[in-house]
Amino acid sequence: MTQTTTRTSAPAPAAGQPSAIRLGLSRAAFETKMFFREKDAVIFTFAFPIVLLVIFGSIFADNVEGTGLNVSQLYVAGLIGSAAMTGFQNLGIGIAVDRDDGTLKRLLGTPLPRTSYFVGKALNTLVVSFFQVVILLAIGVTLFGLKLPSEVSAWLTFVWVFVLGVIGSSLLGIAVSSLPRSGKSASAVIAMPFVVLQFISGVFIPVTQLPAWLANIASFFPLKWMCQGFRSVFLGDAGATLELTKSYELDRVALILGAWVVGGLVLCLMTFRWKSRRDG
Secondary structure: OOOOOOOOOOOOOOOOOOOHHHHHHHHHHHHHHHHHHOHHHHHHHHHHHHHHHHHHHHHOOOEEOOOOEEHHHHHHHHHHHHHHOHHHHHHHHHHHHHHHOOHHHHHHOOOOOHHHHHHHHHHHHHHHHHHHHHHHHHHHHHHHOOOOOOOHHHHHHHHHHHHHHHHHHHHHHHHHOOOOOOOOOHHHHHHHHHHHHHHHOOOOOOHHHOOHHHHHHHOOOHHHHHHHHHHHHHOHHHHHOOOOOOOOOHHHHHHHHHHHHHHHHHHHHHHOOOOOHHHO
C-alpha cells in the first residue's frame, strides 16, 4: 500500500476580495480627497514654493556670465527638486500625527493591509508633488524665461529623477516619523532639517558657493542629487558649468537616488512604530 503525501498550500484570497494594491489605490484616493478638503493646508502647500520662487526669482534676476542663463532659472530647477521632496516633510509630520491621535492604532484593527496604508500615502505624495512641479514650471516659463526641453531623453530623465526622488524622500519621511515624541512636536522636529537641507543642497544657494564641508554633508542626502538631476533637464549643457564637477553626473544621481530608495525601505522596516510611546 502506497502512502501519498498531500501538500497544503496557503489559502487563496476569497473570490472578489480586493488586493492590497487595489486597496492602496482606494486609500490614495481617500488621502488625496482629505488633503484637498483642508483648504488652509492646500493653500500653504502650493503657495509656499510659489511665493519663494517669485521673491527669489525677482530679486536675483542677474544673468550668469558665460552661460546664457539667469539666476532665477536656477531657482526654478532647485525649487522643483524641493517640491519633489515635500513627501519627506508631509509624511514625516502626517504619520506622526496619525500615530499620536490613534489613527494608526485603529487601522491595525481593520482588514486594511498595512502595505495599503503606505501605498496610499506614497501615491498621494506623488500627486501633490506633481502638481507643485507643474505650477512651478508654468511660473518659470511665464515669468523667468525658462525653456522646456524638446528632447525625449530629457523628459525621460525628468521622469526617473522625479519618481526615484519622490519614492526615496517619502520612505525617508516615513522613517523619520518615529522621531517626534508626539504629533505636536512633529513640525518642529522634521521641518527644521528640511529647511537646512534646502539651503545646503542647491535650492537657494548655488552649490559652487557653499563651503566644501557643507557640500559634502549635502551629498549624503537625496535632495542635492534631485536638484542636480532637474538642472540637467531644464538648464541643459550650459548649466553643467555651474556644477562642482562641471558635469551633471547623471549616472551618480541615479545610483544615489536608487540607494536612498533601498536604504529608506530598510530604515522604515527597522524604525517604524504603529503605536505611540505612551501605548508601549
